[in-house]
Amino acid sequence: MSKGIVSVLRFTSLRLRLVVVFALVALTAAVSASGIAYWLNREAVLKRTQDGALNGFRQEMQNRAATLPPRPTQDELRRTAEQMASGTAGYSVLLVGERDAGKPIVGASNPDEFTLADVPSSLRTAVRTKRAVTDANMFPYHLFWQRTQRGSTPYLVGGTKIDGGGPTGYMFKSLAAEKADLNSLSWSLGIATGLAVIGSVLLAQVAATTVLRPVHRLGEAARQLGEGKLDTRLRVSGTDELADLSRTFNSAAASLQKRVADMSAREEASRRFVADMSHELRTPLTALTAVTEVLEDEQDSLDPMIAPAVALVVSETRRLNDLVENLMEVTRFDAGTARLVLDDVDIADQITACIDARAWLDAVDLDAERGIVSRLDPRRLDVILANLIGNALKHGGSPVRVSVRTELSERVAGDVGTDEEPETDSGDDTWEDAPEDSPEDSRAGEDLVIAVRDHGPGIPEEVLPHVFDRFYKASASRPRSDGSGLGLSIAMENALIHGGSITASNSTDADGRVDGAVFVLRLPRDASGIARELRTRGSRGGVEES
Incomplete structure (x- = not known):
């Protein structure tokens, strides 16, 4: 139970809250910055790769595929596809032509790597769709691309059709190298984020120590003040808010010390007055008591008109005597x-x-x-x-x-029924020096x-x-x-x-x-x-x- 309470107190401490806040702020900032940097770099890498590959593919389609006859043979398509893929772009090429109407033929640079089945149907539909030529659209066919994935390897697939009845070409480029580069970048950003969080925790510890040291001194001074050490003061240094708080504490402590001193002086004067008054009253009360005792003894022989007054004097004298004795007893308690x-x-x-x-x-x-x-x-x-x-x-x-x-x-x-041995207090003189079998x-x-x-x-x-x-x-x-x-x-x-x-x-x-x-x-x-x-x-x- 006590360990749980200590852990809760530690968890709710100001130092821990400062460290957690610093760590969360640093984590949020680092993750946001890393996420933005990763996204920007990813788009830049992929755009550069795909632009280079698509531009090269478009140029090869214009230079090689456009020179093929309207009804090419499969060998011509294959040789042209191999020539288009033989460059430094690193992609595979697939050319689709027609031997007769409605009888397509396919030539692939690498049939084991890239076939027509690897081309998404949505991309094939977009490539084959002929559009009206207008001032805003100068070509009936356009180059389209799409990112796809085979297993765990990402690929870029692009395609276009030669105007005027030429073959349709598709390119297939692996993005594995780019993925590896992006993975390395993500690991680097993750390490940077972790280092940023660790640095923020260390910085939070330093900041917490700087902030909490004056707070701890203030708490200790307040505790001493509560224990009655009214001369407790804080050392003031600096011009920040904590210094203002220390000055306010010192001012409050000085004011409290002065008020307590004034109250103690007035209380002491009041006790002294009551004690002195009680002592001074005892002398005349002694004489009055003696007189009232004589009057009480003679009360039966007094005039009936005077007897009630004498009885009242006797009663009030005794009451006054009791009051004085009680006041003296009270002053002894107050004075300790x-x-x-x-x-x-x-x-x-x-x-x-x-x-x-x-x-x-x-x-x-x-x-x-x-x-x-x-x-x-x-x-x-x-x-x-x-x-x-x-x-x-x-x-x-x-x-x-x-x-x-x-x-x-x-x-x-309170000790009866517990499983623990009762602790002995060697300093308790309730039984000090008592014989072992004493009453x-x-x-x-x-x-x-x-x-x-x-x-x-x-x-x-x-x-x-x-x-x-x-x-x-x-x-x-x-x-x-x-x-x-x-x-x-x-x-x-x-x-x-x-x-x-x-x-x-x-x-x-x-x-x-x-x-x-x-x-x-x-x-x-x-x-x-x-x-x-x-x-x-x-x-x-x-x-x-x-």
Whole structure:
């Protein structure tokens, strides 16, 4: 399959197309020129030969055949035919006379070579036909000729009749020598055509190299530009179209580099502003939180007119505190400083602790076996679970069901059932320095899958692609809500830093009706190998082992 793809790519390459086009143009031109040259030479050779033979035959008919008596004998016809054929013209002669009316006699110079049967009937009819003498036609009989073939040898047959009742003469000349000359000419033209095609292919290779070298450099520069090397530039030489294209590329690359630099600077300034603002807000928020805690403790003893306002202050302060914490977490992800603190975690215990800490035990059903241990960051896993379960409780409907299972990772599952030996990656530190029979071996190549399902109205189809977007809220008419629009986004970032993912979809009942939303968290059971991945991506974050 791969060889076929490579051959197709080579066949459709620009170099091959240039060579084929040059070869076709050269072949067409050479064949046309050779065909025209062959046709012209053929007509010239045949015309020269037949004109010489026919003129000589006409002269012999006038000088010898015209001197015969009106009723010649067969011997006289034969001797005259031999005399006419004895010249340098190289043709045979046949004379036809009449001994009596309606009794023709034939005299041939060489009966073994040329007989009356070799003369086409159409030529004999034309020669014997008498025409009226006019100002435009001074003779009743004319000289006619025709090319014929005996076997593989071409011949010229000509004939005429002596005016005034003389004999009718026919000549028969072989054109074998002319055919041999024309065959030699055709071979010469064929060789010339082949040399022209070969020369055009070589010329096409040179032209393709000259044209494609700048194109290759342009493609390589575009690839480097796509890889993020924005300082890539082309060397410009000449004043042709390719030089103009190189200048345009350099101009576009410089403009792109400037825009990316400006955007990076603005993005960095924006992140710095959010981070600084979040840090600056933490100090007054700490004081506000302390005050709200005191007010909340004294809320029962406050004036009923003031209690609602105090409750609102407490609620909004907590909401603001959560928003600031979320913003700080987002800035850490954007800056690449988020870190994993790995530990062996019993997933069932971790989910139970998350639910218990938030007083959700009565609203959540847990389907998880004890003893499923994964090497993850427990704090970040808690953040993911809290956001997914809290979102299900807030926007879905009870009961919320959390189920846990393990599966082969997609990479390992793709190797199952193949005939080839799986390749080992000596640089993968997911299992680096692990003992041969260590517990990590049982987790290698496995994924932890946690599904959170509610029984609410589900997620609208137009909202599904945006549920993990920052600050996205399904209802634009309710911009103020309990959430900040960052929870699911932070959950996704925490999953990604583990090398995992989160997907959202709707579940349906037997009748095809939507009966809730399902969020599926997929994480590697051992996230140790993420360290090398983070370093490869150039992240400033990392992994800490505990």
